Amino acid sequence: xxxxxxxxxxxxxxxxxxxxxxxxxxxxxxxxxxxxxxxxxxxxxxxxxxxxxxxxxxxxxxxxxxxxxxxxxxxxxxxxxxxxxxxxxxxxxxxxxxxxxxxxxxxxxxxxxxxxxxxxxxxxxxxxxxxxxxxxxxxxxxxxxxxxxxxxxxxxxxxxxxxxxxxxxxxxxxxxxxxxxxxxxxxxxxxxxxxxxxxxxxxxxxxxxxxxxxxxxxxxxxxxxxx
Numbered sequence: 707x708x709x710x711x712x713x714x715x716x717x718x719x720x721x722x723x724x725x726x727x728x729x730x731x732x733x734x735x736x737x738x739x740x741x742x743x744x745x746x747x748x749x750x751x752x753x754x755x756x757x758x759x760x761x762x763x764x765x766x767x768x769x770x771x772x773x774x775x776x777x778x779x780x781x782x783x784x785x786x787x788x789x790x791x792x793x794x795x796x797x798x799x800x801x802x803x804x805x806x807x808x809x810x811x812x813x814x815x816x817x818x819x820x821x822x823x824x825x826x827x828x829x830x831x832x833x834x835x836x837x838x839x840x841x842x843x844x845x846x847x848x849x850x851x852x853x854x855x856x857x858x859x860x861x862x863x864x865x866x867x868x869x870x871x872x873x874x875x876x877x878x879x880x881x882x883x884x885x886x887x888x889x890x891x892x893x894x895x896x897x898x899x900x901x902x903x904x905x906x907x908x909x910x911x912x913x914x915x916x917x918x919x920x921x922x923x924x925x926x927x928x929x930x931x932x933x
Contacts, residue, residue, distance in 0.1 A: 743777070747766050827844060
């Protein structure tokens with residue numbers, strides 16, 4: 707196997723070929739590939755995330771995870787050129803980091819549950835009908851009025867979308883959902899509006915429980931410190 711000085715003379719493609727041929731020396735080869743391709747992180751930040759509003763060093767750390775992933779999972783590139791493969795993974799990690807950091811529009815858990823219920827029904831109907839269901843067919847399947855489904859769908863974009871650009875994030879969707887419009891299409895023993903009221907009350911109790919738990923020990927600590 708070649709020494710480090712000789713590795714520096716090789717191209718990335720040659721290093722990748724050596725990696726496949728000499729798995730016992732993979733650490734040295736992967737370290738060389740990492741060192742040679744770290745500039746892809748800055749390049750990706752400049753191309754796609756310069757207006758994200760996040761510090762460059764923070765984005766760099768997230769992007770480095772993507773580059774590590776590419777370097778240690780070369781076999782998953784599906785014959786894609788390594789630079790393109792690595793940049794795609796770098797972008798993915800940086801996007802995930804930004805979307806994880808940005809506070810999204812908050813909707814109650816019952817709304818998220820209904821959203822999942824609609825998605826599951828849509829998939830089931832797609833398999834049965836061999837086509838996308840109409841709103842009326844979806845309404846029948848989940849036993850909610852079409853108006854009720856429309857209210858739930860308002861939240862979908864806000865639940866699943868965060869702009870990468872800082873200025874665009876100020877205009878990210880924040881729809882107002884009217885729970886009173888979410889009703890059953892057909893009568894049932896436990897109507898959806900009653901379930902929503904109970905779920906809302908339980909979520910408020912949970913919020914209170916979390917608040918009390920967080921402040922219980924801090925209050926005790928304050929008492930002891932005040933002695």
